[in-house]
Every structure is written in structure tokens, then in C-alpha cells.
Amino acid sequence: MVAHILGLKLRLLRNGFKRSVGQLIGVVIGGLYVLGMIVMLALACWFTAEQNPFPGQLSILIGSVAVLGWAVVPPLLTGVDLTLEPSRFVHFGIDPKVLGPALVLAGFISVPALLTILGLLGSAGMWRLQPGVMLLALAANLATAVMAVLLCQYLTIMATALRAKRRFRELTFGLLFLLLVSLGPLLSSVISAAETMSDWIDPISAVLAYTPLGAFNALPGALAAGDFARLGICAVLGAVYLGGLYVLLVRATGAATAAPAPQQRAATARGLGFFKLLPATPVGAVAARALTYWFKDPRYAISILMVPMLPIIFWFAGNQSGSYTMMYFLGPLFGILLGFSISADVSYDNTAFALHVLTGISGAADRAGRAAACFLVGIIPLLLAAVLPAVLSDQLWRLPGDLGLSLAAFLVALGVSSVASARYTYAVALPGENPMKTPPGNGLRMALTQLGTMGTMAVLLIPVAVPFGIGLATQSATLGFLALGIGLVLGLGLLAGGIVLGGKWYEQRAPELFQAVLLNR
Known part of the structure; x- marks a missing residue:
């Protein structure tokens, strides 16, 4: 035997x-x-x-x-x-x-x-x-x-x-x-x-x-x-x-x-949760469902846990090197990471994506609801990370530029992710599985998709990064306000464009997306 x-x-x-x-x-x-x-x-x-x-x-x-x-x-x-x-x-x-x-x-x-x-x-x-x-x-x-x-x-x-x-x-x-x-x-x-x-x-x-x-x-x-x-x-x-x-x-x-281990019991729900707080519209319903995932699905926990951990890591690193420069880039980093987190939203839905397909919800409403949920979760940590380093170090001249780059990074990341998640799926840990689990045979596709998404975000942020960098080198608040203006206009425009384009792709590919997440199980 x-x-x-x-x-x-x-x-x-x-x-x-x-x-x-x-x-x-x-x-x-x-x-x-x-x-x-x-x-x-x-x-x-x-x-x-x-x-x-x-x-x-x-x-x-x-x-x-x-x-x-x-x-x-x-x-x-x-x-x-x-x-x-x-x-x-x-x-x-x-x-x-x-x-x-x-x-x-x-x-x-x-x-x-x-x-x-x-x-x-x-x-x-x-x-x-x-x-x-x-x-x-x-x-x-x-x-x-x-x-x-x-x-x-x-x-x-x-x-x-x-x-x-x-x-x-x-x-x-x-x-x-x-x-x-x-x-x-x-x-x-x-x-x-x-x-x-x-x-x-x-x-x-x-x-x-x-x-x-x-x-x-x-x-x-x-x-x-x-x-x-x-x-x-x-x-x-x-x-x-x-x-x-x-x-x-x-x-x-x-x-x-x-005696085999007991089977997992389904969680009991009490009340309507976020569905009671958000508008009774298609966008509000998707946002409420996505917010429920953000606070109850451990696969989203990595993005949330990194919010308090990154300042601690950067502070320790600055304490060792004597330079706390990295603390000033917490805002843009938060924006990129939080916005990128919804690029795998459809993959995380798994079979629950059938709710979106069968109800015939419009692509724009689906994209906007998911982006809105991430925005509500991330906007306060993002603003704190963009404002506090400049205020605590008494370098208020850099505050507009830090805000501009941070908000632009967040909005651009949400727009790009809204397009990427409607076009590409890859195998992720299934609901209830270990969040750190990597499904076999999928590493190359995942790496290429994530690399392409991140690279696109970096290229689109260049119009904001240029005045921000020059203003940082010259300690110019004027260029910082310019970066803030460009960042808001560019970020909101790309977010709206990402929702529209991603919505069109979603409507064209909804059955294929559902089939893809079933194959990725």
C-alpha cells in the first residue's frame, strides 16, 4: 500500500x-x-x-x-x-x-x-x-x-x-x-x-x-x-x-x-448593506455589489492592507537612509495600486458574473459602478497620502503638484483598468480560496496583461509628470498648480473615455467574458 x-x-x-x-x-x-x-x-x-x-x-x-x-x-x-x-x-x-x-x-x-x-x-x-x-x-x-x-x-x-x-x-x-x-x-x-x-x-x-x-x-x-x-x-x-x-x-x-473536515457554511447576510446606502440605479447597484467585495472578499484585502503598510515601510527605509523622499510619492503610488486593483474585477466575479450578463446591464453602468466603488474606497487614503507629507515637512509649495499627480494617477488607473477588465481575463484565486494562490499555467498571460496595463498608465501620465517634475526641481508652486489642472482634466477625461470604451467592449464581449471566467476556474 x-x-x-x-x-x-x-x-x-x-x-x-x-x-x-x-x-x-x-x-x-x-x-x-x-x-x-x-x-x-x-x-x-x-x-x-x-x-x-x-x-x-x-x-x-x-x-x-x-x-x-x-x-x-x-x-x-x-x-x-x-x-x-x-x-x-x-x-x-x-x-x-x-x-x-x-x-x-x-x-x-x-x-x-x-x-x-x-x-x-x-x-x-x-x-x-x-x-x-x-x-x-x-x-x-x-x-x-x-x-x-x-x-x-x-x-x-x-x-x-x-x-x-x-x-x-x-x-x-x-x-x-x-x-x-x-x-x-x-x-x-x-x-x-x-x-x-x-x-x-x-x-x-x-x-x-x-x-x-x-x-x-x-x-x-x-x-x-x-x-x-x-x-x-x-x-x-x-x-x-x-x-x-x-x-x-x-x-x-x-x-x-x-472524520473529514466540516464543510464551509455559507455566510449569513443581515440587512441590505451598501445597497441601502447607494442610489437604486444600475450604477449604484454595481457599486454596492463591488463595495461589498471590497470589504468582505479577502482577495481585495491586499490592496487595502497596503494602504497602512506602505507609509510604515517607507518610513523605516527613510529612517535607515536618512532621506524620506519616498514618503512624498505615497499618493501617486496609492492611486496606481488602487486603480489597478479593479483590472481583474471580472476575473474575481467568476460565476457571479452571470448576474451582469443575464440582467442586461449596460456596459457603461457596469464600468462606472466598479470604478465608483474603488473611488469611494481609495479617495480618502489617497488625499491623506498626497497632503500630509508636504504639510508635515512644511513644504506647502509642493502640495498642488503632489495632489495633481496623485489624483491623475488614480483617475487614469481607473480608466485604463475599466478598459482592461472588459477585454482581458486571467485565472485568479477562486472565491473562498487562498488569496495568494496562483492558478497553474497562467503566469505568462497574467504577467503580460498586468505589464501592458501598468505600461499604458505610465505613458498616459507623462503630460502630468513633466510639469510636476520640473516644478519639483525648481520648487515652483505655479508649475504644481499647472500639474494639478492638467491632472484633473486628463484624469477625468481618461476615466470617462475608459468607461465608454470599456463599456462598448463589455457589451460586445459579455458572453465571451462569462465563458472565459468559467474556463479560468
């Missing part, structure tokens, strides 16, 4: 590459890129072994990052391969004592698992000057890779039932997204506060050495330093962590095959 399940996983992996030529090319290119990075890091560890002052601490940090990455990214952010999910075997009556170990072993048959093992083994080259320690490092890194994959499998099974609850998924995604976005600035601040590298790498690695993240990778450093007490403690802790995790995983797998 174990051999049969492992063979099944190999066939599923092989057949996955046959699904699409584009997907196969993307996987090959991505795999070669990651493999090249692994080779470069392995060579760096090998050839810098003589100059490396922190091999023991660095080994612990590498292992901890690998385990933590597997514990966070696949189960909670990008999703994992669920072709052999334990609940799929609930009807076959297979003995959990046999099925559990088989599914555990099947978890290692994947491209990410193989690349992780190769990367960790390659990092053992930092111990090449001590062959005995290097052999121990190879075994320790292999055990760390096993720990990472087992932890990923266990957390995935345990989170399955919780992921059936929409609020849990939204809260988890929001917290993890904020944590990952702020992780870079936080680490940068900690490192810059330390006078030497040992001030931060020593205490962090000392703590991680006794946790499941770095227990095994602490062994080579302890042996090289002759600290046999620490060597024994970390070896025992690593064995206990790994053995206990394996037992928990087998039990969780058996429990999942006996």
Missing part, C-alpha cells in the same frame, strides 16, 4: 507537468532559477569557509529559516498540493497505521521539498575545513529538511477545519501579510541598532538552537566548539521534536481519514 501511494504521487506529479505547455515552461524556468540560486549559495558557503566567523550561528539561522518558511508559507499563504489530502481517503477504509506513514513519505515527493533538501545540504560546505563536522552537518541538515516538511504537513492538516471558517482565513491572512511585509523593516532596524553582527546573531541563534527550528543545525557548531554538553542536549531535543512531530502527524492523518 505504501509503495502504491508513493507511485500514485509520482504519477500525479508527472501528469501535472503535462497539463499545460506554459505551465511546464514556467516550472522549468522557475526550478532552474531556484536551483541556480542554491548552487550559488552552496559555492559561497564552500569558498568562504575560511573567512566565515559565524559558521555555527549561520547554520542555525539557515535551518530555522527553512523550517519556519515551510511552517508558514505553504499552509497559510500560498497553499499546498492537496491531491493526496488525507480526507480524500475517507471512503477507502485503509488502515490509518499504513496510510499515515505512506502520506508522510509522499509529502517529500515534490519539487519544493527536493530543492529544500539540496539547499540545506549545500550549506554544509561551510564546514569543509573540518571533515568530521561536515559529515555531521550533512546529517543535521537532512534531519532539518525532514522536520520542515513534516511540520508543513501537520499544520496543513490541523488548519483544514479552521480554514472552513471564512473569518479565520481572513484574519490569518491579514495578520500574516502584515507580518511578512513588516518583517524586513523590523529586521533592518534590529540589525542597524547592533554595533556588530555578533550583537544580534549570537543571542538569536542561541535561542533558536533549543527550538524545533534550529535544534539539529546547532549540532555542527557544538561539535566544532567542543561543547559536548550542548551537543548532547540539542541532539536529544531534535530527536524528541522530530519523533513527537511524526507521531502527531500520523495520528492527525488517521483522524482526518476517519
Whole structure:
């Protein structure tokens, strides 16, 4: 049975590459890129072994990052391969004592698992000057890779039932997204506060050495330093962590095959929500529906979460470099990102797009309603981002130009996105799925569509960017007012043109759009 399940996983992996030529090319290119990075890091560890002052601490940090990455990214952010999910075997009556170990072993048959093992083994080259320690490092890194994959499998099974609850998924995604976005600035601040590298790498690695993240990778450093007490403690802790995790995983797998996770229940609605607040017109109805998505669909959460996070990131970056210039471009950046977010509105609708097709709503009303919803969500953050930097820095002369470029970026982005979403669709995460999930075989089309949309926005903003740039260089408020005037006229004109043109394309292609979103499932 174990051999049969492992063979099944190999066939599923092989057949996955046959699904699409584009997907196969993307996987090959991505795999070669990651493999090249692994080779470069392995060579760096090998050839810098003589100059490396922190091999023991660095080994612990590498292992901890690998385990933590597997514990966070696949189960909670990008999703994992669920072709052999334990609940799929609930009807076959297979003995959990046999099925559990088989599914555990099947978890290692994947491209990410193989690349992780190769990367960790390659990092053992930092111990090449001590062959005995290097052999121990190879075994320790292999055990760390096993720990990472087992932890990923266990957390995935345990989170399955919780992921059936929409609020849990939204809260988890929001917290993890904020944590990952702020992780870079936080680490940068900690490192810059330390006078030497040992001030931060020593205490962090000392703590991680006794946790499941770095227990095994602490062994080579302890042996090289002759600290046999620490060597024994970390070896025992690593064995206990790994053995206990394996037992928990087998039990969780058996429990999942006996009692599948509860099905997701539909959310209950109370009142009319935004439909009560907006006019009872076609444009108002579309805007109310779109606003409901903005506040309840986690796939739109990325655009909203970036609003408070970008100022924090730019402030940290300015604090490190001593220049806060990027803070003045928050307004235009908000405008581009928020306006661009509706370029995939039809794709996000999925089968719900049938409401628009069957009711015969005009294309202009559909485009205007979606743009109006995004405008209502983004206008206040946009104005604050455009005004506050100039006011707080007492550079009021640049206020008109900042407002002009920000408003122009937002309006132009809404106009271009209104056209793009009526003409091009691509596969996105389905409703209820992980917002960070990227459907297979669609990367090239998505990249080209997004690149073309962004490039068009940049070209159309040139008439505003020129007076803004000259006014910024000469500190001229007059040119700033010129940029504001041009930005409002150009932005409103392109938004109106985008709604009209996008509406015509929508009316001509509504059945094709509906067919496209069905194929993108």
C-alpha cells in the first residue's frame, strides 16, 4: 500500500507537468532559477569557509529559516498540493497505521521539498575545513529538511477545519501579510541598532538552537566548539521534536481519514448593506455589489492592507537612509495600486458574473459602478497620502503638484483598468480560496496583461509628470498648480473615455467574458 501511494504521487506529479505547455515552461524556468540560486549559495558557503566567523550561528539561522518558511508559507499563504489530502481517503477504509506513514513519505515527493533538501545540504560546505563536522552537518541538515516538511504537513492538516471558517482565513491572512511585509523593516532596524553582527546573531541563534527550528543545525557548531554538553542536549531535543512531530502527524492523518473536515457554511447576510446606502440605479447597484467585495472578499484585502503598510515601510527605509523622499510619492503610488486593483474585477466575479450578463446591464453602468466603488474606497487614503507629507515637512509649495499627480494617477488607473477588465481575463484565486494562490499555467498571460496595463498608465501620465517634475526641481508652486489642472482634466477625461470604451467592449464581449471566467476556474 505504501509503495502504491508513493507511485500514485509520482504519477500525479508527472501528469501535472503535462497539463499545460506554459505551465511546464514556467516550472522549468522557475526550478532552474531556484536551483541556480542554491548552487550559488552552496559555492559561497564552500569558498568562504575560511573567512566565515559565524559558521555555527549561520547554520542555525539557515535551518530555522527553512523550517519556519515551510511552517508558514505553504499552509497559510500560498497553499499546498492537496491531491493526496488525507480526507480524500475517507471512503477507502485503509488502515490509518499504513496510510499515515505512506502520506508522510509522499509529502517529500515534490519539487519544493527536493530543492529544500539540496539547499540545506549545500550549506554544509561551510564546514569543509573540518571533515568530521561536515559529515555531521550533512546529517543535521537532512534531519532539518525532514522536520520542515513534516511540520508543513501537520499544520496543513490541523488548519483544514479552521480554514472552513471564512473569518479565520481572513484574519490569518491579514495578520500574516502584515507580518511578512513588516518583517524586513523590523529586521533592518534590529540589525542597524547592533554595533556588530555578533550583537544580534549570537543571542538569536542561541535561542533558536533549543527550538524545533534550529535544534539539529546547532549540532555542527557544538561539535566544532567542543561543547559536548550542548551537543548532547540539542541532539536529544531534535530527536524528541522530530519523533513527537511524526507521531502527531500520523495520528492527525488517521483522524482526518476517519472524520473529514466540516464543510464551509455559507455566510449569513443581515440587512441590505451598501445597497441601502447607494442610489437604486444600475450604477449604484454595481457599486454596492463591488463595495461589498471590497470589504468582505479577502482577495481585495491586499490592496487595502497596503494602504497602512506602505507609509510604515517607507518610513523605516527613510529612517535607515536618512532621506524620506519616498514618503512624498505615497499618493501617486496609492492611486496606481488602487486603480489597478479593479483590472481583474471580472476575473474575481467568476460565476457571479452571470448576474451582469443575464440582467442586461449596460456596459457603461457596469464600468462606472466598479470604478465608483474603488473611488469611494481609495479617495480618502489617497488625499491623506498626497497632503500630509508636504504639510508635515512644511513644504506647502509642493502640495498642488503632489495632489495633481496623485489624483491623475488614480483617475487614469481607473480608466485604463475599466478598459482592461472588459477585454482581458486571467485565472485568479477562486472565491473562498487562498488569496495568494496562483492558478497553474497562467503566469505568462497574467504577467503580460498586468505589464501592458501598468505600461499604458505610465505613458498616459507623462503630460502630468513633466510639469510636476520640473516644478519639483525648481520648487515652483505655479508649475504644481499647472500639474494639478492638467491632472484633473486628463484624469477625468481618461476615466470617462475608459468607461465608454470599456463599456462598448463589455457589451460586445459579455458572453465571451462569462465563458472565459468559467474556463479560468
